[in-house]
Amino acid sequence: MTLLDAIRGRHARRHSHRLDEVEVDALVDAWARAAEGAGFVRVVSTVTGPTVIAPRLVHIVLGPPAVLTVRLEPGQTVAELRTLARRLAPHLGARALRIEALGVGDHARVTLLAADPLAAPVALLPGRGVLLGRGEDGRCLRVEPADLPHLIAQGATRSGKSRWLYGLVAQLAARADVEVAGVDPSGLTLRPFTGTRHAHRQACGLADPARAEAVLVGLVAEMDRRLAVMPTWLDVLPLGEDEPLIAVVLEEYPALLRALDAADAKLGKRVRALVARLLAESHKVGLRVVLVAQRAEATIVGGAERAQCEGRLSFRVDTAESLRLLHPDADDLAVDHATAPAGVALVSWPGRPTFRLRAPHVASYGAYAAAVTATTRGAA
Ligand SMILES: Nc1ncnc2c1ncn2[C@@H]1O[C@H](COP(=O)(O)OP(=O)(O)O)[C@@H](O)[C@H]1O
Ligand SMILES: [Mg+2]
Structure with missing residues (x-):
C-alpha cells in the first residue's frame, strides 16, 4: 500500500464516519419524534409545566438492519412498546419492528426490518x-396439546385456514396421547383418517347429515362420561393414552350448519346445542374444539360460544367488523390485515397481546395426507 492509498483510506474512513454520525443523529431524532407521536413517553410536571420525556436510545447499530437499544422510562413496558410497533415503524423508515426485552425488562432491543418478517415461509x-x-x-x-385452549379460526376463502388446520391436525395425529375427532363437510381434511383408530369419531362429507349429529352426540356422551368419572378432588381430568386428549375438528362449520338446516331445521338446532355444550363444558375433561369458519358471526357461533374459544385466529378478512368479532382490541391492525397473504393470521392467545403469526407451511394436500397416513398406519 502506498502512502497515498493509506491517506485516501483514512479520508474514506473519516468520511464514512461522518456519514455514520449523520445517520445516528437522524435515527435519534426520528425515534424521539416517533415515540412522542405514538404517546410512548413519560410526562413529568416541572415548575415550568409538563415535560415530555421519550425513552432514550443508549446504543445504536446502523446495520443493516439497524438495531436500537432503548432504555425504558419508569412505568413503561416492553409489551406496551410491542403494541405500538406498527405505529412507530414507518417513522423510523422500517416496514416492521422486531422488539425484544433486554435486562430485567427495563431495556428493549428494537430491530428495524426492511421487509415483513412474516413474508418467509415457516417450516413444520x-x-x-x-x-x-x-x-x-x-x-x-408451540403448545403442548393438553395446554391448547378451544380454538376458533376465521378467514376469507383461500386465506390459509385449511393449510393451517392440516398442519395442526397432522401434528396431533402423530401423538399417541391424542385422538382426532370431528365433522368435516369438505370431506378433505379428515379423509386421510379413513380406516384409522380416529375414524369412529369422525364424519366426512355431507352425504349423511345424521352421521354428523351422531359423531357430535358421541363426543358429548364421552364428555359426560368423563365428567362423571372425574375424581371429586380434581377440577381437571388427568390425560394419557387411556384417556386421550380429543381434538374435535369442525372444518367449514358454516357449511355444515347450512346443510343440516336444509335437511331438517331441528337437526341444525340440535347440532348447534351439542357444539355449545362441548365448548362450555369439555375443556376440563380433555376435549378441545377447533372451529373453522369464514366469518365467526353470531349466526354461526353465538357470543357465549365465541367467548369459550380462548385461542382465536383471523386469517385475511375483508372488514374491520369481522376482525372485531374475534379481536376487539385490534382495530389498529384491520386495514393492513385486509390484504394479508395466505397463511398470515392475527392471533389472540391467553396471556398475550394480539399478535401476527405465519402458519407453518404444509407443501400440499398430498403432503398432509401422507403425513397423517404415515403416523396413523396400522393403528385402526
Ligand atoms: N401457510 C401458508 N404458506 C404459504 N401458502 C399458503 C399457506 N396457507 C395457504 N397457502 C396458499 O393458499 C391457498 C389456499 O389455502 P387454504 O388453506 O385452502 O385456504 P382456505 O381454507 O382459507 O380457503 C393454498 O392452496 C396455498 O397455495
Ligand atoms: Mg378451507
Whole structure:
C-alpha cells in the first residue's frame, strides 16, 4: 500500500464516519419524534409545566438492519412498546419492528426490518408440543396439546385456514396421547383418517347429515362420561393414552350448519346445542374444539360460544367488523390485515397481546395426507 492509498483510506474512513454520525443523529431524532407521536413517553410536571420525556436510545447499530437499544422510562413496558410497533415503524423508515426485552425488562432491543418478517415461509419442524406458527418477533408459538385452549379460526376463502388446520391436525395425529375427532363437510381434511383408530369419531362429507349429529352426540356422551368419572378432588381430568386428549375438528362449520338446516331445521338446532355444550363444558375433561369458519358471526357461533374459544385466529378478512368479532382490541391492525397473504393470521392467545403469526407451511394436500397416513398406519 502506498502512502497515498493509506491517506485516501483514512479520508474514506473519516468520511464514512461522518456519514455514520449523520445517520445516528437522524435515527435519534426520528425515534424521539416517533415515540412522542405514538404517546410512548413519560410526562413529568416541572415548575415550568409538563415535560415530555421519550425513552432514550443508549446504543445504536446502523446495520443493516439497524438495531436500537432503548432504555425504558419508569412505568413503561416492553409489551406496551410491542403494541405500538406498527405505529412507530414507518417513522423510523422500517416496514416492521422486531422488539425484544433486554435486562430485567427495563431495556428493549428494537430491530428495524426492511421487509415483513412474516413474508418467509415457516417450516413444520418437529419440536416440543405442536407448532401453530411463528410471530413477527421470530418466536414460535408451540403448545403442548393438553395446554391448547378451544380454538376458533376465521378467514376469507383461500386465506390459509385449511393449510393451517392440516398442519395442526397432522401434528396431533402423530401423538399417541391424542385422538382426532370431528365433522368435516369438505370431506378433505379428515379423509386421510379413513380406516384409522380416529375414524369412529369422525364424519366426512355431507352425504349423511345424521352421521354428523351422531359423531357430535358421541363426543358429548364421552364428555359426560368423563365428567362423571372425574375424581371429586380434581377440577381437571388427568390425560394419557387411556384417556386421550380429543381434538374435535369442525372444518367449514358454516357449511355444515347450512346443510343440516336444509335437511331438517331441528337437526341444525340440535347440532348447534351439542357444539355449545362441548365448548362450555369439555375443556376440563380433555376435549378441545377447533372451529373453522369464514366469518365467526353470531349466526354461526353465538357470543357465549365465541367467548369459550380462548385461542382465536383471523386469517385475511375483508372488514374491520369481522376482525372485531374475534379481536376487539385490534382495530389498529384491520386495514393492513385486509390484504394479508395466505397463511398470515392475527392471533389472540391467553396471556398475550394480539399478535401476527405465519402458519407453518404444509407443501400440499398430498403432503398432509401422507403425513397423517404415515403416523396413523396400522393403528385402526
Ligand atoms: N401457510 C401458508 N404458506 C404459504 N401458502 C399458503 C399457506 N396457507 C395457504 N397457502 C396458499 O393458499 C391457498 C389456499 O389455502 P387454504 O388453506 O385452502 O385456504 P382456505 O381454507 O382459507 O380457503 C393454498 O392452496 C396455498 O397455495
Ligand atoms: Mg378451507
